[in-house]
Amino acid sequence: MQASDELTLVAGDALVLVDVQQDFLPGGHLGVTDGDRVVAPLNRMVELFRAQQLPVVATRDWHPLNHCSFQEQGGPWPPHCVQHTHGADWAPELALPSDALIVSKGDSATQEAYSGFEGTDLTDRLHRAGVGRLFIGGLATDYCVLQTVLDARAQGFEALVLQDAIRAVDVEVGDGDRALQQMSEAGAQLTRTQDLADANA
Numbered sequence: 001m002q003a004s005d006e007l008t009l010v011a012g013d014a015l016v017l018v019d020v021q022q023d024f025l026p027g028g029h030l031g032v033t034d035g036d037r038v039v040a041p042l043n044r045m046v047e048l049f050r051a052q053q054l055p056v057v058a059t060r061d062w063h064p065l066n067h068c069s070f071q072e073q074g075g076p077w078p079p080h081c082v083q084h085t086h087g088a089d090w091a092p093e094l095a096l097p098s099d100a101l102i103v104s105k106g107d108s109a110t111q112e113a114y115s116g117f118e119g120t121d122l123t124d125r126l127h128r129a130g131v132g133r134l135f136i137g138g139l140a141t142d143y144c145v146l147q148t149v150l151d152a153r154a155q156g157f158e159a160l161v162l163q164d165a166i167r168a169v170d171v172e173v174g175d176g177d178r179a180l181q182q183m184s185e186a187g188a189q190l191t192r193t194q195d196l197a198d199a200n201a
Contacts, residue, residue: 007160007191007199014055014131015045016152018116018138018145020094021060023080023087030080032140032167036091041165041193042137043095048200055129056097059116059138059148062088062104069112083107101125115147123155133158135196137165142175149183159188162196 023029025036049056061081069075081088090096103122105113113119126134134157136149145166152159161183168176184190 005199007196009049009052009054009196009200011054012130012132013049014057014126014129014134015049016116016134016136016138016148017042017046017056017058017094017096017100018136018148019059019061019081019140020091020138021081021087022089022091023061024139025091028080029078029087032169035139035167036093038137038139038165038167039091039093041162043093044197045135045137045162045165045193046095046097048197049135050097052200055101055131056099057101057103057116057122057126057134058090058096059103059105059122059144060088060090061113061144062107064107064109066109067106068110069106073109075112081106101129114144115151116144117148117151117155126157131157133160135160135162135191137162137193139167141166141168142171142179143169146179146183149188150186153186153188159183159186161188161190162193163190164192164194 024032069077070079103116103120111119149159
Protein backbone atom coordinates (compact mmCIF):
# COMPACT_ATOMS: atom_id res chain seq x y z
CA MET A 1 0.00 0.00 0.00
CA GLN A 2 1.26 3.46 -0.83
CA ALA A 3 2.02 6.01 1.85
CA SER A 4 -0.88 8.41 2.16
CA ASP A 5 1.28 11.41 1.31
CA GLU A 6 1.86 9.90 -2.13
CA LEU A 7 -1.92 9.98 -2.62
CA THR A 8 -2.43 13.56 -1.50
CA LEU A 9 -3.99 15.44 -4.39
CA VAL A 10 -2.10 18.47 -5.64
CA ALA A 11 -2.23 20.91 -8.55
CA GLY A 12 -1.37 18.97 -11.69
CA ASP A 13 -3.54 15.97 -10.85
CA ALA A 14 -6.53 14.92 -12.94
CA LEU A 15 -9.17 12.19 -12.82
CA VAL A 16 -9.74 10.17 -16.00
CA LEU A 17 -13.00 8.25 -16.45
CA VAL A 18 -12.60 5.74 -19.27
CA ASP A 19 -15.65 4.85 -21.38
CA VAL A 20 -18.30 4.70 -18.64
CA GLN A 21 -20.99 4.31 -21.29
CA GLN A 22 -24.30 2.50 -21.56
CA ASP A 23 -23.12 -0.14 -24.03
CA PHE A 24 -20.39 -1.27 -21.62
CA LEU A 25 -22.79 -1.74 -18.71
CA PRO A 26 -24.60 -5.04 -18.08
CA GLY A 27 -27.33 -5.34 -20.72
CA GLY A 28 -25.46 -3.14 -23.17
CA HIS A 29 -24.32 -4.28 -26.60
CA LEU A 30 -20.83 -4.98 -25.22
CA GLY A 31 -21.68 -5.24 -21.55
CA VAL A 32 -18.90 -5.85 -19.03
CA THR A 33 -19.77 -8.08 -16.07
CA ASP A 34 -20.36 -5.82 -13.06
CA GLY A 35 -19.44 -2.83 -15.20
CA ASP A 36 -22.07 -0.76 -13.42
CA ARG A 37 -20.17 -1.22 -10.17
CA VAL A 38 -17.47 1.22 -11.24
CA VAL A 39 -19.93 4.12 -11.13
CA ALA A 40 -20.27 4.62 -7.36
CA PRO A 41 -16.54 4.71 -6.62
CA LEU A 42 -15.93 6.95 -9.62
CA ASN A 43 -18.64 9.33 -8.45
CA ARG A 44 -16.88 9.61 -5.10
CA MET A 45 -13.68 10.46 -6.94
CA VAL A 46 -15.47 13.07 -9.07
CA GLU A 47 -16.71 14.72 -5.88
CA LEU A 48 -13.20 14.64 -4.39
CA PHE A 49 -11.51 16.11 -7.46
CA ARG A 50 -14.15 18.80 -7.95
CA ALA A 51 -13.88 19.81 -4.28
CA GLN A 52 -10.20 20.49 -4.92
CA GLN A 53 -10.91 22.18 -8.28
CA LEU A 54 -8.96 19.56 -10.18
CA PRO A 55 -9.83 18.51 -13.74
CA VAL A 56 -12.09 15.60 -14.60
CA VAL A 57 -11.62 13.95 -18.01
CA ALA A 58 -14.09 11.51 -19.57
CA THR A 59 -13.17 9.44 -22.62
CA ARG A 60 -15.81 7.80 -24.77
CA ASP A 61 -16.09 5.51 -27.75
CA TRP A 62 -17.87 7.54 -30.42
CA HIS A 63 -18.18 5.23 -33.38
CA PRO A 64 -19.84 5.66 -36.76
CA LEU A 65 -22.24 2.93 -37.90
CA ASN A 66 -19.62 1.32 -40.14
CA HIS A 67 -16.76 1.36 -37.66
CA CYS A 68 -13.87 -0.99 -38.40
CA SER A 69 -14.10 -2.69 -34.99
CA PHE A 70 -17.62 -3.97 -35.68
CA GLN A 71 -18.12 -7.58 -36.73
CA GLU A 72 -19.99 -6.56 -39.89
CA GLN A 73 -16.80 -4.76 -40.98
CA GLY A 74 -14.54 -7.68 -40.07
CA GLY A 75 -13.76 -6.45 -36.56
CA PRO A 76 -14.00 -8.40 -33.28
CA TRP A 77 -16.91 -6.62 -31.58
CA PRO A 78 -20.66 -6.22 -31.98
CA PRO A 79 -21.75 -2.69 -32.84
CA HIS A 80 -21.42 -0.47 -29.77
CA CYS A 81 -21.27 3.17 -28.72
CA VAL A 82 -22.58 4.40 -32.07
CA GLN A 83 -22.60 8.19 -32.22
CA HIS A 84 -25.80 9.85 -30.97
CA THR A 85 -27.38 6.59 -29.77
CA HIS A 86 -28.44 5.48 -26.30
CA GLY A 87 -25.55 3.02 -26.15
CA ALA A 88 -23.02 5.82 -26.47
CA ASP A 89 -24.57 7.80 -23.59
CA TRP A 90 -22.85 7.99 -20.22
CA ALA A 91 -23.95 5.58 -17.52
CA PRO A 92 -27.14 7.11 -16.13
CA GLU A 93 -25.84 7.35 -12.57
CA LEU A 94 -22.46 8.83 -13.52
CA ALA A 95 -22.12 12.27 -11.91
CA LEU A 96 -20.16 13.81 -14.75
CA PRO A 97 -19.41 17.49 -14.09
CA SER A 98 -20.68 19.99 -16.65
CA ASP A 99 -17.12 21.23 -17.17
CA ALA A 100 -15.58 17.79 -17.64
CA LEU A 101 -13.13 17.47 -20.51
CA ILE A 102 -14.82 15.12 -23.00
CA VAL A 103 -12.53 13.11 -25.28
CA SER A 104 -14.18 11.24 -28.17
CA LYS A 105 -12.20 8.43 -29.78
CA GLY A 106 -12.67 5.98 -32.63
CA ASP A 107 -14.88 8.55 -34.34
CA SER A 108 -13.93 7.71 -37.91
CA ALA A 109 -14.82 4.47 -39.68
CA THR A 110 -11.23 3.38 -40.24
CA GLN A 111 -9.76 4.35 -36.87
CA GLU A 112 -9.68 1.94 -33.95
CA ALA A 113 -8.82 3.59 -30.66
CA TYR A 114 -8.81 1.77 -27.35
CA SER A 115 -6.72 4.49 -25.73
CA GLY A 116 -8.02 7.94 -24.89
CA PHE A 117 -4.78 9.29 -26.33
CA GLU A 118 -5.02 7.56 -29.72
CA GLY A 119 -6.06 9.92 -32.49
CA THR A 120 -7.08 12.62 -29.99
CA ASP A 121 -5.57 15.83 -28.64
CA LEU A 122 -5.71 14.60 -25.03
CA THR A 123 -1.95 14.91 -24.46
CA ASP A 124 -1.92 18.54 -25.58
CA ARG A 125 -5.01 19.40 -23.57
CA LEU A 126 -3.55 17.88 -20.41
CA HIS A 127 -0.25 19.70 -20.93
CA ARG A 128 -2.08 23.01 -21.42
CA ALA A 129 -3.92 22.38 -18.15
CA GLY A 130 -0.63 21.71 -16.37
CA VAL A 131 -1.53 18.08 -15.63
CA GLY A 132 1.25 15.61 -14.87
CA ARG A 133 -0.46 12.87 -12.86
CA LEU A 134 -3.57 10.89 -13.81
CA PHE A 135 -5.89 8.82 -11.63
CA ILE A 136 -7.64 6.40 -13.99
CA GLY A 137 -10.73 4.23 -13.68
CA GLY A 138 -13.54 2.95 -15.90
CA LEU A 139 -14.10 0.27 -18.54
CA ALA A 140 -12.68 -2.07 -19.44
CA THR A 141 -9.54 -3.08 -17.54
CA ASP A 142 -8.10 -5.23 -20.31
CA TYR A 143 -8.83 -2.94 -23.24
CA CYS A 144 -9.48 0.79 -23.01
CA VAL A 145 -8.22 1.25 -19.46
CA LEU A 146 -5.08 -0.75 -20.23
CA GLN A 147 -4.27 1.12 -23.42
CA THR A 148 -5.05 4.52 -21.91
CA VAL A 149 -2.73 3.80 -18.99
CA LEU A 150 0.05 2.50 -21.26
CA ASP A 151 -0.20 5.57 -23.48
CA ALA A 152 -0.28 7.87 -20.46
CA ARG A 153 3.00 6.37 -19.31
CA ALA A 154 4.47 6.57 -22.82
CA GLN A 155 3.53 10.27 -22.92
CA GLY A 156 5.34 10.89 -19.65
CA PHE A 157 2.39 11.12 -17.26
CA GLU A 158 2.36 9.49 -13.86
CA ALA A 159 -0.56 7.06 -13.77
CA LEU A 160 -2.45 5.61 -10.82
CA VAL A 161 -5.03 2.92 -11.54
CA LEU A 162 -8.12 2.83 -9.30
CA GLN A 163 -8.44 -0.93 -8.93
CA ASP A 164 -11.92 -0.92 -7.37
CA ALA A 165 -13.25 1.34 -10.12
CA ILE A 166 -12.38 -0.86 -13.11
CA ARG A 167 -13.79 -4.11 -14.48
CA ALA A 168 -12.47 -6.48 -17.14
CA VAL A 169 -14.03 -8.10 -20.20
CA ASP A 170 -11.93 -11.25 -19.65
CA VAL A 171 -12.43 -12.68 -23.14
CA GLU A 172 -9.77 -15.10 -21.97
CA VAL A 173 -9.83 -15.93 -18.28
CA GLY A 174 -7.22 -13.83 -16.52
CA ASP A 175 -7.06 -11.02 -19.09
CA GLY A 176 -7.90 -8.47 -16.41
CA ASP A 177 -5.18 -9.69 -14.08
CA ARG A 178 -2.67 -9.74 -16.91
CA ALA A 179 -3.65 -6.17 -17.81
CA LEU A 180 -3.00 -5.04 -14.23
CA GLN A 181 0.41 -6.68 -14.37
CA GLN A 182 1.17 -5.02 -17.70
CA MET A 183 0.16 -1.60 -16.36
CA SER A 184 2.29 -2.10 -13.27
CA GLU A 185 5.29 -3.14 -15.36
CA ALA A 186 4.84 0.06 -17.40
CA GLY A 187 5.27 2.09 -14.22
CA ALA A 188 1.64 2.67 -13.27
CA GLN A 189 0.76 2.46 -9.59
CA LEU A 190 -2.22 0.48 -8.36
CA THR A 191 -4.38 1.98 -5.66
CA ARG A 192 -8.01 2.13 -4.49
CA THR A 193 -10.52 4.92 -4.24
CA GLN A 194 -10.87 4.51 -0.48
CA ASP A 195 -7.13 4.96 -0.01
CA LEU A 196 -7.30 8.13 -2.08
CA ALA A 197 -10.31 9.40 -0.14
CA ASP A 198 -8.61 8.66 3.19
CA ALA A 199 -5.42 10.44 2.15
CA ASN A 200 -7.41 13.56 1.25
CA ALA A 201 -9.91 13.60 4.13
